[in-house]
Amino acid sequence: MASNSLSSPSITVGLDLGDRSSHCCVVDAAGSVVETGRVRTTPEALRRLFGAHPPGRVVVEVGTHSPWVSRLLAACGHEVLVANPRKLRLIYASGTKTDRLDAEALARVGRLDPQLLAPIQHRGIAAQTDLALLRSRDCLVRARTQLINHVRGTVKAQGSRLPSSSAPAFPQKVAAYLPEPLRLPLQPLLATIDHLTREIRAADARIEQVAAERYPETARLRHVAGIGPITSLCFVLTLEDPTRFPTSRAVGAYLGLRPKQRDSGARAPQLRISKCGDVMVRRLLVSAAQYIVGPLGPDCDLQRWGRTLAARGGKNAKKRAVVAVARKLACLLHCLWLHGTPYEPFRAAGARAAA
Numbered sequence: 109m110a111s112n113s114l115s116s117p118s119i120t121v122g123l124d125l126g127d128r129s130s131h132c133c134v135v136d137a138a139g140s141v142v143e144t145g146r147v148r149t150t151p152e153a154l155r156r157l158f159g160a161h162p163p164g165r166v167v168v169e170v171g172t173h174s175p176w177v178s179r180l181l182a183a184c185g186h187e188v189l190v191a192n193p194r195k196l197r198l199i200y201a202s203g204t205k206t207d208r209l210d211a212e213a214l215a216r217v218g219r220l221d222p223q224l225l226a227p228i229q230h231r232g233i234a235a236q237t238d239l240a241l242l243r244s245r246d247c248l249v250r251a252r253t254q255l256i257n258h259v260r261g262t263v264k265a266q267g268s269r270l271p272s273s274s275a276p277a278f279p280q281k282v283a284a285y286l287p288e289p290l291r292l293p294l295q296p297l298l299a300t301i302d303h304l305t306r307e308i309r310a311a312d313a314r315i316e317q318v319a320a321e322r323y324p325e326t327a328r329l330r331h332v333a334g335i336g337p338i339t340s341l342c343f344v345l346t347l348e349d350p351t352r353f354p355t356s357r358a359v360g361a362y363l364g365l366r367p368k369q370r371d372s373g374a375r376a377p378q379l380r381i382s383k384c385g386d387v388m389v390r391r392l393l394v395s396a397a398q399y400i401v402g403p404l405g406p407d408c409d410l411q412r413w414g415r416t417l418a419a420r421g422g423k424n425a426k427k428r429a430v431v432a433v434a435r436k437l438a439c440l441l442h443c444l445w446l447h448g449t450p451y452e453p454f455r456a457a458g459a460r461a462a463a
Contacts, residue, residue: 121166122215124207125149125173133211135219144208149173151180159184167218167225169193169210175230189218191225194384231348238318239345242338245311246388252304255297263290276305315341329441331451333406334396339389343441346389350446359442360435363390381431390434397433401426408453410436 118137123130130149134142147157154177158166163185168174170193178188191214199205199213217224231239256278263270266287273281279298286294319326319341326340346363353359360366363386368379383390399405401414410433418429444451452458 119164120215120219121164122211122213122218123166123168123177124211124214125168125171125177126207127172130154131207131211133208133215135212135215137219139216139219141212144211149177151176154180155184158186163187165189165218165222167191167214167222169196169199169214170228175236178230179233189222189225189227190230191217192228195224195226229352231345234322235345235348238322239342241311241314241318242342242345243388245308245315245338248304248308248311252301252308255301255304259294259297259301262294263287266290275301276309279305312337325445328444328448328451332396332437332440332444333408333410333453334399334437335441339392339396340441342386342389342392343438344445346386347442347445350442353442356439356442356446359438363393363438365390365393365431365435365438393434393437394430397430397437400437401430401433406453409456410440410453412457 119142120135122133122135124133126149128149129146131144131146133144136142147153158181165187166181167189168177168181169191174190178190181188193199196213196217199210214225230236252275256275259278259282260270263286266289268285268287270282270285279302283298316337319337323341323344326337326344329335329340329343330337347353347359353362361382362384364382364384366382368382370377370379397410397414400408400410401418405411413436414429414433417432418426422428440451443449
């Protein structure tokens with residue numbers, strides 16, 4: 109790119125990030141393509157290209173490299189817009205899709221109206237690093253579950269069955285029940301499952317330590333039934349800043365727990381939830397909601413409200429009630445975090461009694 113590519117603030121750069129190289133497209137105020145080119149997707153190459161130019165607007169799309177690239181470009185003094193790919197049907201649904209055209213589309217939309225990009229804000233480097241600990245533990249748990257299912261399925265295919273067991277105790281409990289022909293091929297898997305269990309316990313201890321030392325606000329969130337150190341820390345790291353939400357109700361929509369809406373005239377069909385936002389925190393909130401609504405959950409306003417919804421009947425009434433409780437739970441956790449108020453499990457019931 110020429111040295112004057114970003115000299116004017118009316119120039120917008122679309123940067124389609126690739127794993128090895130990225131495509132650039134520069135559009136001026138009139139909407140004409142000024143220049144196109146490629147740059148290696150490395151910190152040195154991007155810093156050399158954008159660091160020598162006056163501040164401008166750079167539009168990138170959410171992806172693997174967008175967190176560190178957006179921080180690097182912002183440090184160079186540029187206005188960085190990170191586009192939400194769910195909102196860019198112009199790109200992902202295009203019949204002719206190339207890196208050059210994607211970069212041009214990013215630049216043109218960013219020049220016209222940045223709000224059309226539904227720009228997102230990436231987490232800071234500290235939150236991203238701590239969240240990697242939670243994701244690593246999640247991968248370990250999934251790997252252990254997959255190995256346990258494989259062992260059970262292999263034994264079942266031989267006409268035998270293994271006794272029920274918790275995941276941590278699985279290798280020790282089922283070792284004596286393995287059929288003799290399968291002992292040799294399955295023994296390494298049991299050893300691997302045992303090793304994964306030890307790694308998961310070490311990760312749990314590390315999560316407890318990180319939450320206590322760096323995120324003391326998680327202690328208040330854990331007063332809610334069903335919310336433990338993993339769920340509270342994941343919730344805090346995903347939101348990062350509670351003040352950026354106008355209302356607590358917006359947190360449910362941010363986490364993808366709000367139903368989609370496609371009203372047209374008198375039609376207002378009931379749709380599934382949007383499932384936008386972070387998958388892991390949404391899954392953890394739904395698991396907590398299942399515990400709250402279930403038979404083992406302690407009595408509280410959330411449980412009573414969820415069971416009332418489930419009792420209305422209808423198709424998938426229990427599932428709908430669990431998702432609704434998860435959405436309300438997200439709002440509750442945000443309120444506790446933002447205002448620092450103590451958790452009152454029977455606040456709504458007390459207000460009704462007082463009235």
